[in-house]
Amino acid sequence: MKPAVRKIALERMQILIDNAISNAITNPELSQRQAHLARRISSRHNIRMPYPLRMVFCKKCKLFIAPGINSKIRLGRSSVKSIRITCNLCGHTYRKIISQ
Secondary structure: OOHHHHHHHHHHHHHHHHHHHHHOOOOHHHHHHHHHHHHHHHHHOOOOOOHHHHOOEOOOOOOEOOOOOOEEEEEOOOOOOEEEEEEOOOOOEEEEEOOO
């Protein structure tokens, strides 16, 4: 794949996810559509989505979850420091370990 095509695809994915986060409160259907388009760009051009973009998708239902809008974010209370993210769409909870 040409580096120019890869660069354009990454820029467009970033723009779509940013717009999806900003539209999550006012128009949730539009934000889901924008996030879906970003995933399609990633799969069509065979580009792995960067970690900050991947973390706004649920691991189970693969839908867009805006932090604090249609997901709950809690800090873990165990000896292992972690962030628990619960998807309000499917109810799945997963953890992100915080390195110390």
